[in-house]
Amino acid sequence: MENHQNFSTATLPDLVKFFNEMLNKNDLNNAERISSLLTERFGDHYVAWHIRAIALRLTNQPKEALSAIERSMRLHVTPDSLAELIRIYQSLGFYDQADQLSKNIAKAQELKQPLTIQFQREWNFNAYKNVYFEISGICNGKCPYCVTGINCIIGRNIEDIKARKFVDVDEFKFTITHLIENSIISPSESVVQLYNWGEPLLHPHFEKLLSILTKKGVRYGFSTNCSVLKELSPDVLTHLNNVTFSMSGFSQDSYNRIHGFDFEEVKQNxxxxxxxxxxxxxxxxxxxxxxxxxxxxxxxxxxxKFASDLRIGVSFVHATLNGYNLMRSYFDDTMSREALKKCGSELITYFYKDIKRPENYRCPQFDNLVINEHCELLPCCGVERGMPLYSFGKIADMTLEEIKDKRLKADFCKVCAKIGMDYFGHAILGKKVF
Ligand code: SF4
Ligand code: SF4
Structure with missing residues (x-):
């Protein structure tokens, strides 16, 4: 797949066949590349744009997927393209439009359009696609702007820190089985990110957890602070989807200020x-x-340059205040003068005063499923113990409908939205650095 020229004589049905093969292998990167080839070569055909939309949605690019499916539908509308549009609406959190459109599918089916090319994958509309499962509540980082960091600038939330632990392997297995059997996640469409506020590679049975996911056909990813080097067997790498290396600079001086690790060791790892x-x-x-x-x-x-030499990606994001209480104390002016001075001298904050929550903003966290290391459902990635709404209880006791219902009715989210907290973190991370 590295060489596109291999496909120079492939016909549209050939490429669709390759695309389906990649999907069956859960090889989304190559499926995405084939979809790009399809639109390059057959951009005047609705099928090419339809496939592009599927690939973009599966690789977490729902806005781009929406443009692609609209382009396909401008060329030709089919029941399949309407169904895909519904899935994209759901990925974007546009549930009203998705419901409305469901009704139109029946109409489209009445048209009895022959479908010349079928897509093999079975879809599960409602399952959560983006899952964050904290397998290690523990982190060895010293980051001052993180709730887990040893040097957190507003002091440590002791209640939170005390309850942090590594997920129990048996409970993890039980919970993942429950999520699959109850269609809360879908092995073919969901990706389970194995982190939230801890360092996943510290888990003493990391590979056992990966093996559980792999055996169940679930793809997974993680973000690491790179302080630990892990060897993984080829058996579990088949289902590894993405790896993020979180870096706090590119010198020992920067590492001394934030992560507190040996910079050379991090690079080597x-x-x-x-x-x-x-x-x-x-x-x-x-x-x-x-x-x-x-x-x-x-x-x-x-x-x-380091990333380019290794042929890996790099994204530059504004460092921010990681944790609900930390961020809130900055924006509601309850942060101490000393902590505020530190923020002012290290974080890039010049645009914070202009951050305004748009009316009708919908918290993107509603579309994520977040589970802590005690296998409890959380409202989102940002919450900490001691808050009015931290956990909804063990997720293995809940059905999909109960999960959606509990989250919909969470009063705390209304308070969070009212003071704009659901928007601040998103706005800071979304602000382009370069
Ligand atoms: S920012 Fe990351 S590395 Fe730093 S303390 Fe928090 S979880 Fe650990
Ligand atoms: S509204 Fe606030 S508490 Fe609720 S999910 Fe969004 S960020 Fe979390």
Missing amino acids: ITQMVHLWRKLGYRGSFTIAYHVYQFNILECQSAA
């Missing part, structure tokens, strides 16, 4: 993980998430 896992067959993505602070802006270029 990243290099080894990329080489080792690629050699063992991993074909998914590696991305450096470079957190931009005032003091490490000039190091961005070196980070970009």
Whole structure:
């Protein structure tokens, strides 16, 4: 698949066949590449854009998927394209439009349009596609702007820290089985990210957890602070979908200020993980998430070169206040003067004063399923113990409908939206650095 020229004589049905083969293997990266080839070569055919839409949605690019399916439907509308549009609406959280459109599908079916090319995958409309399962509540980072960090600038939330642990392997297995059997997640469409506020590679039975997911056909990903080097067997790498390397700069000085790790060791760990896992067959993505602070802006270029030499991706994001209470204390002016001075001298905050929550903003966290290391359902990634709404209880006691219902009725989310907290983090991370 690396060489597109292999497909220079392939017909449209050939490429559709290859696309379906990639989907069956859960090889979304190559499926996405084939879909791009299809639109390059057969951009005047509705099927090419339909397939492009499927690939973009499955690789978490719902806005781009929407443009692609609209383009397909401008060429030709089929019941399948309407069904795909519904899925994309759901990925974007446009549930009203999705419901409305469901009714139109029946109408389209009445048209009895012959479908010349069928897509093999079975879809599950309602299952959560983006899942965050904290397998290690524990982190060894010293980050001052993180609720888990040893040096958190507003002090540590002791209640939260005390309850943090590694997920129990048997309970993890039980919970994943429950999620699949109750169609809360779908092995073919969901990706389980194995982190939230902890370092997943610290889990003493990390590979056992991966093996559970792999045996059940579930794809997974994780973000790591790269302080630990993990060797993984080829058996579990088949279902690894994405790896993020979180970096706090590109010098020892920057690392001393934030993560507190040996910078050379971090670089070595990243290099080894990329080489080792690629050699063992991993074909998914590696991305450096470079957190931009005032003091490490000039190091961005070196980070970009490092990523380019390794042939991995890099994204530059504004470092932010990681944790509900931390962020709230900044925006409602309850943060101490000392902590505020530190934020002012390290974070890039000049645009914070202009952040305004748009009316009708819908919290994107509603579309994620977030589970902590006690296997409890959380309202979102940002909550901490001690808040009025931290957990809804064990997720293995709930059906899909109960989960959706509990989240819909959560009063705390209304309060959160009222003070704009559901928007701040999103706005900061979404602000382009370069
Ligand atoms: S930002 Fe990441 S590495 Fe730092 S303390 Fe928080 S979870 Fe750990
Ligand atoms: S509204 Fe606030 S508490 Fe509710 S899911 Fe969104 S960010 Fe979390």
